[in-house]
Amino acid sequence: MRLNWRAISEDEPGTRWAGLFREYWPAYHHWWAREGPEARPGFHDSRRALKTHMPELLPLYDRLCELAGGTDHAARFLSFYCPPPYLSSCSQAIWPGEEPVLVRNYDYSPKAFDSLTMRTHWQGRTVMGTADGLWGLVDGINDAGLAVSLTFGGRRVVGDGFGVPLILRYVLQTCETTEEAGRALARIPTHMSYNVTVVDARRKFLTALMAPDRKTVLTHQAVATNHQERVEWASHARFTATVERERFLLQRLTLHVEPEEKFIGAFLRPPLYSSRFDHGFGTLYTAVYRPRLRQMELRWPRACWPFHMDAFHEDTRAIFTPEDTLHTP
The missing domain is CATH 3.60.60.10 (Penicillin V Acylase; Chain A)
Structure with missing residues (x-):
């Protein structure tokens, strides 16, 4: 099995991160919306949860949402709030x-x-x-x-x-x-x-x-x-x-x-x-x-x-x- 692995450094969120988002987003969007977008919390609930529990990340989250194009689905995905379930074995x-x-x-x-x-x-x-x-x-x-x-x-x-x-x-x-x-x-x-x-x-x-x-x-x-x-x-x-x-x-x-x-x-x-x-x-x-x-x-x-x-x-x-x-x- 082949893994094409990358190591990337970027001091502040910018063009490199935005490029990564464009590359990975189609697959992540398919996964995130697989049960229908309505199965995931809305933007305001997602951002409110982030503000309540991890407020220090809020400026960073807002910047990433901007780099991701500011769309509703991208912002809800990036909040990581109530995502679809996933399993691993580690x-x-x-x-x-x-x-x-x-x-x-x-x-x-x-x-x-x-x-x-x-x-x-x-x-x-x-x-x-x-x-x-x-x-x-x-x-x-x-x-x-x-x-x-x-x-x-x-x-x-x-x-x-x-x-x-x-x-x-x-x-x-x-x-x-x-x-x-x-x-x-x-x-x-x-x-x-x-x-x-x-x-x-x-x-x-x-x-x-x-x-x-x-x-x-x-x-x-x-x-x-x-x-x-x-x-x-x-x-x-x-x-x-x-x-x-x-x-x-x-x-x-x-x-x-x-x-x-x-x-x-x-x-x-x-x-x-x-x-x-x-x-x-x-x-x-x-x-x-x-x-x-x-x-x-x-x-x-x-x-x-x-x-x-x-x-x-x-x-x-x-x-x-x-x-x-x-x-x-």
Whole structure:
């Protein structure tokens, strides 16, 4: 499988972002309106929700809406408020060594993936990470040394709230420590259940178990897969092997502190690595975040792509991901 991946940097929203929007919008619009535009909240409700829960982002949101052409559908989409439901199958963990390191696998359909790493300096805060929805993120890091990552929480409940990629953007734009991120994650409503792991440069970490129908639970879990405190969607849990992946990671964390490279390498092999792209849940990449060093890496079984916040190089790469099942070591 081939991924045509790009790394793009733009300090302030401008022509580069507008070009990306024009390129991605037809596919995103088809997805967003698949149940009919009337199934999504109106513009005024969407903007009001953003103003209520993430007011710091409002000037940035207004600017992006302007660059997107100012249309009603684009503005409602960019609010990330009550989007259509979507599922993923991911694994993430904090390496137990002294250096703060967050490692994650993102398992999703390649047909619905941006294949885009973005570095921005919006509103005076430098952020880089894996883009989703043109300004949201599924994982990322900021210039304060705060890193975040998400996994789907394994529940079918859908409610009133925001798509979690925008919540991650908000955390990275406004927070500098794990404690600040925890307070933000505890109060912002999400439209589906997600586990968000946060680690800062001091190696303080937490995992927030977010849901639309109950209060967010802040835990000291160093591992998150695709369920929360217990399995609630049995068929999804069996299909994604969420319990097996969690046990595998917990065993690696509790038996002994293995070298960092060995720990990262485990994410590139089964049971964490998945080649089920035909089912929409193949591992599209492994991300490694080092908050103290303000670095990230994207890894695949046959490639590695490093990024540094202060020396970010724009580039394009063709990534060939193996579709055959890798042998378990």
